Amino acid sequence: MKKQVLIISGSPREGGNSDTLCDEFQRGCQEAGHQVRKVSLQNRKIQFCTACYACKKTGSCIQKDDAVEILQQMTEADVIVLATPVYFYSMAGQVKTLIDRCLSCGAKLTGKEFYFIATAAAGKAEMERTIDALRGFTDCLPGAQVKGIIYGAGAWQMGEIQGNPAMEEAYQMGRAVG
DSSP states (O other): OOOEEEEEEOOSSTTOHHHHHHHHHHHHHHHTTOEEEEEEOTTOOOOOOOOOOHHHHHSSOOOOSTHHHHHHHHHHOSEEEEEEEEETTEEOHHHHHHHHHGGGTGGGGTTOEEEEEEEESSOHHHHHHHHHHHHHHHHTSTTOEEEEEEEEETOOSTTTTTTOHHHHHHHHHHHTOO
8 A cells, every 4th residue: 555654854064964864764665555645844944842732723823934834744655754863862953843833733733654764973872862852752642653663773974884784674664564
């Protein structure tokens, strides 16, 4: 069954390590026949959630920034991939800010499939805090399923992900979306 896949790259660098893994995941998905859209947060203007709760009355966030479009794409997707470099054992701020803005559409994200991609100079064990934080998001979404996690461990400088086993994992996991 063909699925709508949304890949959200939280890398602040185009062609950065986590962004590169997104491209491999996308390549696998496309080869499997899925509709794929990749959104890069690097040049997007996304304001912090102000906890005004207007969204609880109106059904959408009252802020007018790039998050509105991304949140709509998230509600339309069957599968959402969240990718982030690991900074100080946590996700990049761009990703966390977008997640916080999901307050306005969380109910519309019920039953989605999620994949996580994380890259770091450290090893897999040190990346678990980041993955736990991403799981914290999906734990708040009824019926959300984490279908796979790609650990791009040992990749710090731009390009160090090349030749890393995570490249093949990302491609194969993209192909296996089903």
